[in-house]
Amino acid sequence: MEYPQVNENPGEMVVSISGLNKWFGDLHVLKNIDLEVAKGERIVIAGPSGSGKSTLIRCINFLEKYQQGEIVVNGITLTDDHKTIEEVRREVGMVFQGFNLFPHLTILENCTLGPIRGFKLNKEKASQTAMHFLEKVNIPEQANKYPGQLSGGQQQRVAIARSLCMNPDVMLFDEPTSALDPEMVKEVLDIMVDLAKEGMTMLCVTHEMGFAKEVADRVIFMDKGQIVEQNKPVEFFTNPQHERTKLFLKQIL
Amino acid sequence: MLELTTLLSFGDNGWGDELLKGLGVTLVLAFATVPFALIFSFLVAWVKECPNRPLRIVGNIYTTVFRSLPEILTLIIIYYQLQSFINSLTSAIMPNFSVSISPFAAGMVALTLVYSALGCEIVRAAYRAVGKGQVEAAYSVSLSRSNAFFYVILPQMWQHMLPAFGNLWLLLLKGTSLVSIIALNDIVRYTNMAIATTKEPFFFYSVLALVFVLLAFISGKAQTAIEKRANGNMVRER
Amino acid sequence: MLTHLTDNLDIWTLGFCNTVSLTVLSFIIAFVVAIPMGVARSHTGTLISKIIYGYIYVIRGTPLLVQIFLIYYGVGQFHSELKAVGLWWFFREGYYCGLLALTLNSIAYQAEIVRGAVMAIPHSLEEAGASISLSRMKIYRFVHIPIAIARMMPALGNEFVLLLKASSLVSVISVEDVLGQARYLFSETLDLSVFYVAAINYLIIVLVAEAVMRKLEARNTWLALR
Ligand SMILES: Nc1ncnc2c1ncn2[C@@H]1O[C@H](COP(=O)(O)OP(=O)(O)OP(=O)(O)O)[C@@H](O)[C@H]1O
Ligand SMILES: [Mg+2]
Numbered sequence: 001m002e003y004p005q006v007n008e009n010p011g012e013m014v015v016s017i018s019g020l021n022k023w024f025g026d027l028h029v030l031k032n033i034d035l036e037v038a039k040g041e042r043i044v045i046a047g048p049s050g051s052g053k054s055t056l057i058r059c060i061n062f063l064e065k066y067q068q069g070e071i072v073v074n075g076i077t078l079t080d081d082h083k084t085i086e087e088v089r090r091e092v093g094m095v096f097q098g099f100n101l102f103p104h105l106t107i108l109e110n111c112t113l114g115p116i117r118g119f120k121l122n123k124e125k126a127s128q129t130a131m132h133f134l135e136k137v138n139i140p141e142q143a144n145k146y147p148g149q150l151s152g153g154q155q156q157r158v159a160i161a162r163s164l165c166m167n168p169d170v171m172l173f174d175e176p177t178s179a180l181d182p183e184m185v186k187e188v189l190d191i192m193v194d195l196a197k198e199g200m201t202m203l204c205v206t207h208e209m210g211f212a213k214e215v216a217d218r219v220i221f222m223d224k225g226q227i228v229e230q231n232k233p234v235e236f237f238t239n240p241q242h243e244r245t246k247l248f249l250k251q252i253l
Numbered sequence: 254m255l256e257l258t259t260l261l262s263f264g265d266n267g268w269g270d271e272l273l274k275g276l277g278v279t280l281v282l283a284f285a286t287v288p289f290a291l292i293f294s295f296l297v298a299w300v301k302e303c304p305n306r307p308l309r310i311v312g313n314i315y316t317t318v319f320r321s322l323p324e325i326l327t328l329i330i331i332y333y334q335l336q337s338f339i340n341s342l343t344s345a346i347m348p349n350f351s352v353s354i355s356p357f358a359a360g361m362v363a364l365t366l367v368y369s370a371l372g373c374e375i376v377r378a379a380y381r382a383v384g385k386g387q388v389e390a391a392y393s394v395s396l397s398r399s400n401a402f403f404y405v406i407l408p409q410m411w412q413h414m415l416p417a418f419g420n421l422w423l424l425l426l427k428g429t430s431l432v433s434i435i436a437l438n439d440i441v442r443y444t445n446m447a448i449a450t451t452k453e454p455f456f457f458y459s460v461l462a463l464v465f466v467l468l469a470f471i472s473g474k475a476q477t478a479i480e481k482r483a484n485g486n487m488v489r490e491r
Numbered sequence: 492m493l494t495h496l497t498d499n500l501d502i503w504t505l506g507f508c509n510t511v512s513l514t515v516l517s518f519i520i521a522f523v524v525a526i527p528m529g530v531a532r533s534h535t536g537t538l539i540s541k542i543i544y545g546y547i548y549v550i551r552g553t554p555l556l557v558q559i560f561l562i563y564y565g566v567g568q569f570h571s572e573l574k575a576v577g578l579w580w581f582f583r584e585g586y587y588c589g590l591l592a593l594t595l596n597s598i599a600y601q602a603e604i605v606r607g608a609v610m611a612i613p614h615s616l617e618e619a620g621a622s623i624s625l626s627r628m629k630i631y632r633f634v635h636i637p638i639a640i641a642r643m644m645p646a647l648g649n650e651f652v653l654l655l656k657a658s659s660l661v662s663v664i665s666v667e668d669v670l671g672q673a674r675y676l677f678s679e680t681l682d683l684s685v686f687y688v689a690a691i692n693y694l695i696i697v698l699v700a701e702a703v704m705r706k707l708e709a710r711n712t713w714l715a716l717r
Binding site: 448461 | 548549551552553554555556557558560561564565566567568569652656657658659660662663670673674683686687689690693694697698
Binding site: 061063082086087089090092093094096098100101102103104113114117118119162163165166 | 391394408
């Protein structure tokens, strides 16, 4: 199935990464990564454990420092200046494997904290936006509860809403469903599919190959800190080029 | 026994009013130290976690020294050293002028140093208990570092710090008794004065011990109440 | 500063020995007493456990300074009675009174440590021990006790350092420990640096004690691995 490309301006890059290298001490975890993400593009990143998938997407909103290379998000070049970093983080939403909701705040407050404190939106406006996105993820009735009172699937949907409240230009997902009980995976994936339909630019690290087949424009396979192979999902799954990709696909499918 | 209790009466021939006055000084000293000890605990914790290596080493020396020295020795050194230091400063400007630093101030400084060296470990442990994920989530919604700390991290740290700080408060309360040694008129010193005239050390020291047990009891009750309030609206586990 | 140390080497040596002997003696005696108390306390709900808890509460709620005063001056008030029962020689001496106060104090803290360790012993090990046909005694000797001791180690090390620092308070009842000697020399010379010499004494003992503890704990790394 093909979703319409909502890219009014093809060729406009939301994220462009070039020559990215990162080390943890002596461990070389990202090796010469080049990656361009066009507006509206949906990318799924796959690869064995420890291959550097999380590290790569965490570099994009500077949750990880890197030693070499350049990352440009929506025209802003990342530097280690705090103002620039905060600016970039406004453009980038992130959903974590472990949800990472703020347990001391209500669901609504979770969603409004960033807009109110981060870019000084007034409280009413922020609440309106938050309610809009909570409706979108199908849990407006939970707005005044605390995260601890919600199921894992509900929490992850709140986390998605929280990111959307920032009105980001690109969303990063780091294995958003792998901490969930199986019966809750679908409710989160459905939200992600909806987002994809609306043309959100997405980078998803996930092992949900069904999701990749359904929505991805491109699947990227990483191993040992390198991008080994990237292709359209159909080609990627039916006709992998590299030995390592074949091995990986055999293990997970 | 009846004679003994009259010793505690208020007025000219009883020591009740003096002891109460001393208790007041003890409590004021303890309460006055709390904000400083708290702020220093955070500062030292921050220094020990900061990326600057020389600063971290300074932080480690600070905590090693003040956790290794007996509190009373720290107190004595602060008391005399502060005095001689200030006097050597002022004597340069005004020769025949000498200040004597009050035991109360020396007590506050010493207790702050000692208990912040302990308190900073409480702060660090609480920071770690809140977890990196919370910091990252706060950053990911584009909060600045200070906003992330004050709106996301700190509110969650209290839950982890309150029990340990409650213990520290009890230590501080007991620690104030040391200041009687450098002549602060706290409850211990008034007790000693009472004993000097009445020659009833067993009775008076027992009363003194009872007062401290009572303070510990009240503190314990207060702590439970505060912890209940702090955890009231935060449901962590389902 | 160093001349204070070298000129009065005998004074400092005596102070050092008194501090160390007070700390070590009270620590060991308290440990021996704390074991049965901690075990009894781990059976919560019993009368004896409640009594012990009362004792611990009072000791932990009061300053050691007050405890020392109470024993030295307070009990000392009854010297004729003490003479009659033949205990006066003990309560007359600051050193013994200090030792008693430190021991009674440390018992309370160590009993809690013992209790914590006893309650953390995994009972599933009893079946495991029985399955390789160990007798009950042997299970205690080779399974429970080593685990309990390994668990207590860090807390005991901590308590030792606290006790060492606390021992300096005996100087107020004119015991010639490190701080006592420093205060004596200060009254003679009015030179503040004697207190820094004392500080170095304490620092050295603490750092040595902590190094020893680390060595001992290193043997128990398996605890952290579980
Ligand atoms: N904070 C860190 N310090 C040191 N090494 C790290 C750190 N974080 C990750 N690593 C290492 O970097 C490598 C890449 O880690 P990363 O988390 O990016 O892998 P991943 O592909 O996301 O794996 P997974 O599927 O398990 O999440 C791994 O070898 C990991 O051990
Ligand atoms: Mg990962």
